[in-house]
Amino acid sequence: MLVTRQLVFKRFWYPVIPISQLEDTPQSFVLLGEKLVVWLDLKGQPIAARDRCCHRSAQLSKGKVTEGNIACPYHGWEFDETGRCVNVPQISDKAQIPKTYKIQTYQCQERYGYAWVCLSDDPIQDIPQIPEASQSDYRLIPEFYETWNCAGLRVMENELDLAHPTYVHTTTFGSTEHPIPDELDIKDTEYGIKVQAKLGVVNPELQRQNLNMEDEQTHRTLDMDWFMPFTCLLRINYPNGLTHIVVNTATPISDSSSQIVQFCLRNDTEEETKAADAVAFDRQVTLEDKEILESTNYDVPLDIKKEQQMMTDKPGILIRHKISALLKKHGETEQTNE
Structure with missing residues (x-):
């Protein structure tokens, strides 16, 4: 597409x-x-x-x-x-x-x-609502603003893909003992989809410092929202009560490039975790994603039969179905290079 x-x-x-x-x-x-x-x-x-x-x-x-x-x-x-x-x-x-x-x-x-x-006087839906952004116990931290040479749809699917951390995020949080999530629940919504999951991870030294935790091994409880077409919100809930929310939008520049706009919200203070340290860890994760995503084909097929699928691809499959339905509803057909 x-x-x-x-x-x-x-x-x-x-x-x-x-x-x-x-x-x-x-x-x-x-x-x-x-x-x-x-x-x-x-x-x-x-x-x-x-x-x-x-x-x-x-x-x-x-x-x-x-x-x-x-x-x-x-x-x-x-x-x-x-x-x-x-x-x-x-x-x-x-x-x-x-x-x-x-x-x-x-x-x-x-x-x-x-x-x-x-770019239209008739938006299909509003700017995504993030309740925590107006809550006094959360702080908003700008993280990344840069161009990636890949399709926004690839970025969105990657955000909800819980099979890739074992192989892509080998230096940040990926666990070889947990190649798939322990739990995965997907719900359709008016604005996109909601995914709730539990994933086993590892915590390197910087992340343990950011989380005020000693355990190297733990689980992330994930609450993820995909807002059509290219915004994803990821709530990571940690056992110590910390919630780290990552908001990522792949703003489409062209067919083959996206402006990655990412910020986070956290319910802790600068004294507990320096903003620079929180950004540094997320930056490591993001660069690992970037290297892989920029190697993918930007002309993403909405027809799931044109690429092979597996169980953990369910969120991405639903995203493609919903975008296909969106095009059909507005009288459009998928435009590709083929």
Whole structure:
């Protein structure tokens, strides 16, 4: 499946840029092949628009923000949060600026420290709700923001694949004694699927330090949610009462590349576990995934008969079925390179 050729994916929300990167200058981003410019208005709210001036097509992301408006670097035209041109230096009377002077804007919201964008005026579902993000006993820690050369669908399936840790995560938590989960329960939901599982793991020194635990061997109780199409939330519940929540979105840049946006939430304090240490361990895990995922074919077939399957692939199989149903519901057929 080639995501840029499936129009329905434009009707979902994706995190594109950390708000912190927008404080001083506009930024560019490519979402589903569409070049965007993102900036902050006077209220500090993110605004997203097509990264082309309507005058001579210069990239607005190379310009600057003036009183909350994006100013073109070529001739200084300024556009507000609605895309309307509000200042043309070459026209002294602003009332004379033609209404046709405008740029395409898109829906954009701040959530969890990122600017989220939807390329459609009619989103299929809201930005994923994470209750813990508003709870005082949890802290939110940004983790990774980088491009991976793989399909978002591969990343989502990998998040819910409990057979790969034994072989991929050999230096972090994978246990050779537990090649499959001890428990695995999968439920269909309106937003995607929910997976609950129990997996035997090992805890290297850094992880034992982060968890304030002495045991090298233990079990992870996992509560995972896949939010269609490319966001996964993983709650890891540890025996000592700690909950470590990893939120991962594979924002689609193109058919073959994804912007990996990952942050975590934890119900402990900086004094108990330094944020840098928590990120360091998750970073090791993520790099192990990246090496494998970037070796896979980005044109993921939705037809499960085109790849071989096994018992632990059940979450991924359901994901493919649900995306196939989504395409069919909106009058689309799977687009591939074949």
